[in-house]
Amino acid sequence: MKRVFPLFLGGITLVLIILAWFTSGGVARREMRQANTPEQAVRLMLSQIQGHNFDAAYARLSNRGDVDKNAFIREFNGSYGSLLTYSSLENFDIWGLHSSDQESTMRVRLHYSTGVGPLDDVRDVKVQKSGDTWKVFWPVNNATKLPPQVIPVNYLRWDVIGRGAGDEWGVQNVDTPQVRILSMNAIQRPDGVTLVGEVVNEDSVPAFVNVGATLLDHAGNEIAQESSFDKIAHTLLPKQVSPYRIDFPNMRMEKIKNVRMDAKALLAAASADPVIEVNQQKVETDPLGKKVLSGQLTNEGGQVVDIPHVIVSYYDSNGKVVWVSDGYVAQPLLPQVPVPFAVDLPADISKNVQSYHVVVNHFDRVSS
Amino acid sequence: MKALRYSSLLIIVAILLLSVVAYHLRAAADNEVPRVQLNTDNIAPRPIEDLTSKSVPRDYALAWQTLEQALEENQTGLLDGYFTGFAKQDFTQRINSQLKSGLHTRYTDRGHKLEALFYSPTGDVMELRDHAQLDMQILDGGKVIYDEPMNAEFTVLMTPGADRWLVRQIQATSGEKP
């Protein structure tokens, strides 16, 4: 009896070690040392990127001569304080598209865990046979860079001097900006109720805006309270319009009698720069078969935009806002360099979409 | 014998626990939120919003609760929650001088009837009249030097804060009609 317990404990420990080895990808790593198939080549390279073993991952490329190693690393680690600099590659999915004896095309979906939530990046990757093994042909980033120059920027900037803490009540002060909710539409979604709409800064100064909503039941009691959180462009310049979306998970429309909306605005220091142009916007189906609104962002200013955030309001034929979606862009916006973006649009809603309005919000290390 | 020893120990622990609970319940009862009724029939020029008509009496009651505790325990920090401006300055000064003199003020609050008089068009200030029923005791250390029930009347200015209404000025009046 005395020996059974230590043996039992030893057995449990062994099982746990084996489980840990499996879950940490030990099997996959062992299998992947030799890339005998195109999928293995891609999987091996991505596993090494996941483990921050960039040298080994780079060594798996068939076109190392054309691909700059630092540029390759920056594609996964980010640059200029972009979203990828605050993220890690959590996992990835791989599946084949075309295959022949010498060349194959694989589609990969990279799941990043970022400071603002999960981020997916879908890419088609070519894999070429080189002797006995398969190697990844990494596309060369040919993005044009603006030549060194001085760009004069003379847009307005607003600073705020408020009333001091010690000042007497009633002395001259600057009021908070006037903002107005232009529209609100409550939609029942499978996972809850969503409020979508638009808010405008009606004032002549910038505003830091947040929209909140309280749901009231038939007896007039408050049943839930939420805010737009990051589904809004918080800093609105004078007369700027932003979409907003407020999600109430696990809520049913039948429970709601009334909605109390509350747009809060604060005076905020802001700059009218940079102006970001949104080109080639169109609703299309992405390689995974999902409806997306895609386009290109172009930073018209001279300062790098670290984390662009795209928010889109979709309208039906009556001009009513029927949905708001948003997405963070992994790459920074360098001056004058177009960067693609795509934000999801639910398939059932896309049928009713007649037009849309894109707003670009941005977060920077220096200012936001 | 052993069982008896354990059960007596248990009883002692239970008695101690019950006395702690009883002490806290008494303390809580002492420091109840006062009853406040708000009458907005004569409010002008801005009509009062539903939410404001609920938050003003609630916050005024909490202001009195904290004021009573602050004046009894001579703790100025308690004023931070519901007082601002002149009201906070005055009560802080009062508590500091109470501390210096070794005095305390104890109130037994029997309720407040608030009458809203003025609500500014932009909603940034409200003037109210409070008909309060209070028992006031002034103590020097443990010695009661003054004890009197009173029907007091206060003119109150309240202003909205970030998430509550704050008492900005509170001034006792002799009840004379202006």
Added chain:
Amino acid sequence: MRAVIIAAMMCFSGVSAVASEIHAPAQVTAGTAITIRTSGSGDATFYLVGPASASKTKVQAGSNIPIDSDQLEDAGRYVAALCASDGCTAANFFVKPAAANKLSFLVHPSRVPVGTPQGITAVAIVHDSFRNIVLQPSPVTFSIMAKNEKSVSAARTSENGVAWVRLTSAKKGGPTRLGAAIGHADEIRVVQQVAADACNLRIKASRAKRGFLVETEPVHDCGGNPVPDGTVVSFTESDAAGKTTVDVPIKRGVAKIEMPIDGSAKITVASGVVTGNELEVTGGQ
């Protein structure tokens, strides 16, 4: 229990030879010195507790106790108590506000679009020199002094210590001064009157390096006031490649942007909820 002790103390003081007494005036004006009369004899402690003060001093029962004016600046209820060997006796009195001499002057908003009816609100809360609210009706003079225009005044009598007016903003943009006066107080606030929404928003397009340069004509409101720089104008262009939108702040009175255009395109403009004209242009690849 407390009541019993106090009753006992009172009984005890009743049987003593000379009972201490205290006499305070029923009503005092804020900032006025007074004397509190006491009777009795022997050492005693005098307490004065007011809205913002509490003091304790050693006195001789039977003497007159002077109270300085600075101890009676806060309006409200005061308790004066005298405790001697025979127990405690107390009197309470009210300090009423002095004459109106100060104002808390609240003016909203600090920015207002031109020509907004009843768009400016001025509220004056009447105080005496010691910041007490003066509940007696007092005349407050409000005045508005627009730039290059004659000052206009209106008098209002305060009610419960409050006087207020509502004003319509001027037709022309720029700062305007609002004043309120009572006694020696003359408070001034400045309200910035800004252009209202854009009116007749119009755009024009010309060929440029990257496509078309689209720009607005100088943006004004319906009263001819220039819409302030920094106000966002949204350009939308639709062509074969899709839609292009860009929010451009007005700079030196106009908003402009260069847009790539593929084939024929339609360009529209808006600022806030105001829409402007529509242009149709044809560009090259």
